[in-house]
Amino acid sequence: MAPAWLVTLLVALPLLSALLTHVLAARLGRRVADISVAAAIATFVLSVGLLAAALVGHATDAVALAGSWGILLFDPLSTLMAFVIAGISLVVHVYSVRYMAEESGYARFFVLLDLMTAALLVMVSAGDLITLVVVWHLIGVLLYFLLGQDTRSHSAYRYAFWTLFTYRIGDLPLLLAAVLLFDAYGTWSLAEIFAQLTVDPHAHEVLGLPLLEVVGGLIAFAAFARSAQFILHTWLPYTMDGPTPVSALMHAGIVNAGGFLINRFAPLYANTGDVLHWIFLVGLVTAVIGSVLMLSQNDIKKSLGYSTMGQMGFMIMECGVGAFSLAVYHLIAHGLFKGTLFLGAGGVINEARHNDGVPKDDLYTFIVERKPVRRQQPLLVMAAMTLIVPVLVLALAHWIVAQDYFQKQGAIVLLFFGWVTGAQLIFATYRLRSDNLLRLVSLVVFSFIIVVVGYTLISHALDGFLYPDPTFGQKIYAAAGIDLFWFDVLVVLLTVIVVFGWFVTYYAERYGLSRDAYPRRIWEHFYALVSREFYFNEIYGRLSNIVTATATRLNVWLRWV
Amino acid sequence: MTPLIWLLAALFLPLFPLSMLFNALLARVTHVWLRGLLLLVWPQVGLALLATTSQPLPDLVLPWATLTAALYALRALAMRDLGGWSGFIATSSWALLWIALWAGRDHAVVALYALGFSLPLLLLAQLGACLERRFGAAYTGVYGGLAQSLPRFSAILVLVVLAVVATPLFPAFASMLGMTIAIVPGSPATAVGMLLVWLLWTWAGARLLQGLIVGTADAHGGGDLGRAATWSYSALLGALVVAGVVSIGWQL
Structure with a gap:
């Protein structure tokens, strides 16, 4: 069987499992989870086989399930990512069998978990823009319901909605980018688009700007929303009301999609000018702010959330400096250790109640x-x-x-x-x-x-x-x-700043700062700002209230018709 | 003659302020089948009227349609009555059809786009009627927790609302995709406006669902959907997904 057809089977397995789990839930009760786990094992084994085939040098292959869309790819990136997703999904499945046993909606949880696995697998193997846009959108919707597993909890749904809304903000530029590429190259196939744009990267413009710069920016924006980059990050540390396995899946797998997306469009970014610099800058700011916020948290899960934000910033930054494959390695390594931390968090907390250890x-x-x-x-x-x-x-x-x-x-x-x-x-x-x-x-x-x-x-x-x-x-x-002169200037400048920071820290700790010292007051203000997470939650909450209050006022003025 | 046809069409493919007439009419129609008929036929009448004239639409229609769609999508955020919410989303989505027509899409194709928006609204009207029968009103925030008390009904409601707010793979998604493909070359700014309207639909849909299904069940309005009704709704939703998948392929 051709490898691309095996990719189809890889996607079909969790879909079939979702269907069977739903249909047989009433008859099998809690044992219905066995179907889901068995499918997760089969999916993982198949993903190992596909990765092995790619490693031994099997040629890139594709299968179109619905004409010009529904194309599934077999290539090194898709097989590696599918292996990671299937592995994490299997661990989460096995962990959830007992962890979710006391929760209501047990079967629904496994159905959603299977659907999410299938959607992620389609995302990494999508060979055309429409399939990519469709699953990119669906992942946000599925995550909303996974995070809202406890249908009694208003707060779980509140933060699940933040996630959905941020993800939708990221869906729209991806769709716009897809349509702009189709308009320019007349095809939805990624392989054909990459082949054409490599021949003449500057052949098309949109609104007087180079097409690839605009599209690269839009795709990067979609990646930023998915990977919790600074100012689109607030959903990440606040979605801890969802079940722990979902947190693990989210932090280990879903949130890494931004790095994957930029890698998928590597042939496009190789032909851009300034977009990668902006990507680097956004990643850098996110890495620094995420790490600072992580250090200021006293809630372990929130701290892990901000840690993920910092790591995602680093991953995006790696893309920004052109180290695309390093970003993939980073997202895999981060996925593994963050998944382990989340799945172990409950046990650690329980143990700490008896012995701080x-x-x-x-x-x-x-x-x-x-x-x-x-x-x-x-x-x-x-x-x-x-x-x-x-x-x-x-x-x-x-x-x-x-x-x-x-x-x-x-x-x-x-x-x-x-x-x-x-x-x-x-x-x-x-x-x-x-x-x-x-x-x-x-x-x-x-x-x-x-x-x-x-x-x-x-x-x-x-x-x-x-x-x-x-x-x-x-x-x-x-x-x-960038220009070598400015690059050298920046490296020297940053070195000076870092070394200066070390000296300031050393002297501050050795000799202390007087209570009235100006640096101390600056530091206290900064700490207050950080401990309140830069007031982003308050700002977004206020904006949301303003919009809904405006909607109510409009309805009253227009007599609700 | 053409301006008169356009004006009449603006009543049926509602543009503000003529859109208020449609919503006032919808609020007065209480019979569920009549509501369904209205939701199905109303935009088709507008499209049929526009098909009678070959004059190209003026550019003014782009900002007017986008702003109407945005106005009603925004207002849907604060609408707690399910019937009124359906009317607002219908108005918002149908207004966008003007954009497809301006971009040169064939009238028959736009009629299918309209159908893609209307069909899930028909199902929502049915579900609204079910809620009214059980609780006396289909209103968010009054008797939350339906996921606990009426799990089958809630599951169907969730899927129908997802279909209404143009989630892939439902037909409304295909309509939005087709319209985006049509408008981007001619007016990228309008495409951005249209996508922002879509974002507001998602927000409105999430608020509606959270007001109905989330929370602890503190009122019982009778039994859940029967198995036959659940399977019927599921079959209809499955048919919508199939139609959506076919429509997406057909757009490309």
Whole structure:
């Protein structure tokens, strides 16, 4: 059987399961979940087979189920994403069998879970614009009902609606982009559009602007809404009233769709000018704000929500620097660890009720009690190590996979982030209380090497799998690049800001700030702003009230007709 | 003669303020089958009138139709009566048909778009009548929690509302898709306005559902839908999905 037909079977399995679960629910009772789990296992096994076929080099294939739409693709990106989705879906299915056992609407939950799995699988294998638009829209609707599983809870539906509304905001630019592409190229097929636009990328304009820039911007906007980028992020940390398995599925799978979408349109972005810079900027702002908000939360699930926002920002930022395959690796890695955290959150909370389980060790006294070490190591030695070790590790790891990586601006930006992260990690050990500092630092450095080398090697392997043509990869990096002079200026400027920040933190903690000091007041205002999540909920709530109040006033004026 | 036909058509393919006449009439018709007939036939009369003239529509029709659609979609947010809500969404969606006609779509095609909008509204009128029989009124926020007390009815209601607000794969989605494809080359700004109207429909639909099905059940208006009625509604919804899928393929 041709691989594309197996992709059809992959999508059909959860659909069939949804139908059977619904029809047999009354007869089988709680045992109806077995059908859903069995289908999830079969889907996962099939996805493994498809990924294996892609890995051994099976050619890209497609099948059209309904003429010019309903095209399903078999290609490296679709098989890899289908494998991830099927895997996460299987874990969520198995977890839900017992977790949801006491909830009402047990069968409905599994029907929706199966439908969501099918929709996600269609999304990643869609080979035409209409199919992509249809499932992109349907995923938002299905998520609304999954999050509103408890039909008694008004608050669950309130925040489920926020999600639906944000997703719908993202649906519309995708539809507009699809129609603009069809209008220009006369086909809905992604493969045909990419083939045509590569021949002459500047052949079409819309409203006097280059078509690809406009379409690239619209698609990016759709991705931003789906991946909770800054100002479209508020739904993400507030949808915790939904069942935990849904949170896991959402944070591990659905929210990553933005990164997938940008990857799917990689041939388009390789021919754009400024769009990738904007994508980088939005991702950067989201990564920073998401991380800051995560650190200020005292609710574990909300903190996880903002953590996802920060990670999504990082993923989008990777797309913005041209590291498309790295973004895919990031979304997979994030999906796995965030799914694990969500599914484990309930157990952790339950355990903590009996025993806080926090060991009174170095990490605890440092992070929770904020007690620095009494006898500190020589600052100069630690500072030198802090700055030099990450640079060496990162440079060596990248040199192993590609000697010319210094010529790619995107690689430099990511190295820069890696260096900041690594330096902060190692510097933290300077302040840890430890009897054997050498052992501690060695372990930290060793862990850092493992992470960096693993990340570099796997992302390099993924690059070869998803984008085997090196010319195409260079084209994306070139599209994401900026003028070398300004690039160097920005790198130096950011380095100065980061190092300055470190020094300010060091002096503030060592000598403290007086109560009336101007920086302290600024800091307190900033903390108040962050702890209130920049008032976004209040602003959106107020706007929503204004719109509905206007609607009521209009109805009264017009006598309700 | 043509301006008179346009004016009459603006009554049947309602443009504000003539749209108020249709909604006033709909509010006075209490018999469910008559309401259904009105929802089905009203836009078709307008389209038949417009088919009698070959004059191209003036550009003014674009902002007028878009603003009418936006006005009624916005007003639907605050409409708690199911019958009135149906009228507002009908007005909003039918007003958009002018845009398809301006873009040069054939009258027969636009008649199918209108049908795509009207058919789910027929089902909604039936469900509204069911609610009126059970509770005395089809009103949101008065007796929430239908998902608990009437699960089968609620499931059907959810699907019908999704069909009304042009969710894929229902025919109204195909209508919106066809109209977007038609208008983007000629007036991208109108396309953006049309898509924003669509966004308001989703908002209005979610508010309607949340006012009816969500919450704890504190009133019982008799039994749930019978199995036969549930299967009948399901079959009709299935037929709508099939029609929607065929329509999408046919648009392309």
